[in-house]
Amino acid sequence: MSSKDLAISVRGLSKSYTIVHQGGSVDDPSAASAADSSSALSQIRGSMFQRGSRETFWALRDVSFDVKKGDVVGIIGRNGAGKSTLLKTLSRITEPTEGSIELYGRVGSLLEVGTGFHPELTGRENIFLNGAILGMRRAEILAKFDEIVEFSGVAKFLDTPVKRYSSGMYVRLAFAVAAHLNPEILIVDEVLAVGDAEFQKKCLGKMQDVAAHGRTVLFVSHNLTAVTALCNRGIFMRGGTILCDGDVNLAINAYSDSFRSEAGTRTESQNKPYGFRSIRLINLDDPNEMEILTCQTPARYALEFKCVIPESRSVNVGFTLINDAEVCVASCSALDSVQRLPAGPVTMRIELPIPSMPSGNFRVEGAVWDSSREYDKSDGLLFFSVTNTMSILNLNGSKPRGATLILSPWQIETS
């Protein structure tokens, strides 16, 4: 690749943070509450001399890649993989600890929608404020002002303070400003997480426009559908390093596989005082069979969680089922059907609605929390596949779409 076509060149990029561990265990609520009330003095001492051990945490470790002009790169990975840190170093918000980045073009970064919006200022004033913060010159904003207003659709409320806007209007105006930022390299972080479906579509459309004009886009998202639709290249990150860099489908497969490889018993959380110890899928009719669920026979399957529950009135255990497209299919928590959870080690089972689940891969996210804190959380507790041949819709060969199956038969009357 000649350097003429380069947009970004990253070499050996690393970023470290120093984290300080407090003397007492953070995960022990009794110790935390004791420190809260009885020994404020020891807390002051703790904060003044930063008692406890220091540890260097590498958010990015030796990351290298090149991006060509016109590439649309999707960066995927779980929370804590280093995606946001990468974007922050690329947008110069934070300095790398090692390595270098070469940027061949003006960078516009959009790490969130509406950065710098001030609630007391009017829509008009915020357009200028936000535009300038995103790096637009006053003349540029003036030239695009009418376009921005039209795109946002809030022309009527231009002289109203944005604190009186509905949240939808607020996001639309903020995105309208960002959409008219015209950099050669656009860096976008999970902005699709906000706003309704219509807004997300508009967002994606605008990014497609940007890409179609030969500009370079770097895009972080958990929405794999959007990544597939938008990007021609994918970078899958984990633990601060790049595990897969190439065709977008390749990266997405690597991402999905990463959940599969570590499903089942959790060992890394054993050092937490409370939380999940093991998770498995059991066949309620035949306890020996597991993993791949084939619903040819009306077998009943359940998720079995072994956890240690802290002593707390509001403690809850919950999980979410996520499908291949990173869409949340269902979520459920213990307090939905139980008054209170007993403290100590417990085994919890819940039957899954397997017959109404379409074929595909699923993963289980889970958390143990109460009103004040989170004891344990994992976004890859378990991975399983469903091959559902029970569905009557499958009989004539049409593949069912959607996150759930409708199993009830049609009632048809001639009229």
Place this chain on the structure above:
Amino acid sequence: MEQSSSNTTSAPLLTIRPSSGWSAVNVRELIQYRDLLFVFALRDIKLRYRQTLLGPIWILLQPLMGAGVLSFIFGGIAHLKAPGTLPYFVYCFTGQLGFSIFSGIVSRVSTSLTGNAHLVAKVYFPRLLLPFSTVFAVMVDFCAAATILPVLMVMYHVVPGLGILLLPFWILLFVLLALGVGLLAAALMVSYRDVSALITVIMGFLPYVSAVGFDPSTLNYRMRMLVLVNPVAQILEGFRWSLLNTQMPTPKHILFTTLVSAGSFVLGTLLFRKMEKKFADVI
């Protein structure tokens, strides 16, 4: 859009590398971002009196009330005298006016980063813009409040001397001194919010050791020395001389205040630049 898309050269537009130690102020970049400087300044000025009943009238009321309190305490209760035949209220008002430049800039600059933590964590721009932009709002307040002074001078028959020509010089010294102190405080406040409490305490007693409400020459020798090693008091003396034709400052006095103010500004800026790399990570 100065950098057009005709980037056919092989040199990158920007190279990001870890930097270490001290770094100079990137003046070219500051100029490039000047629009943002004015946008920040305008935002501060606009927000100041939004949703208030009396609005900008507060700009006039605050120094008048402050001077009223000072002249009541020092002139009325303590029976101190202003130099010459100056009315005590005018003397206090002038002191209050000058001191407000210093205190206004220090308090606004010191909170300029933590008050905009969101921006610092999410967007890149030269960090110095935030503290620098606050100077505008303070100067607007100062200019508005200063319009009362000619009225008072006519009412009380006070005539300034030629010293008035040096007034911008004293204002500049106040701004530089305050920026230096404020920049250091702002940078420290990113990691240690304690600085905020410290600034409040210092700003509470500083008017008394800066002789805002009384003539330092009425103090005994030891107290006077204590006041006069304080650069704020020194600049204030010069500021009052320019407006009220009080005791003329000596060349030594002018040299000392100039060096201290310029030194404060340079040191504050350099320390700020040294610490700014960590801002986004710890704020």
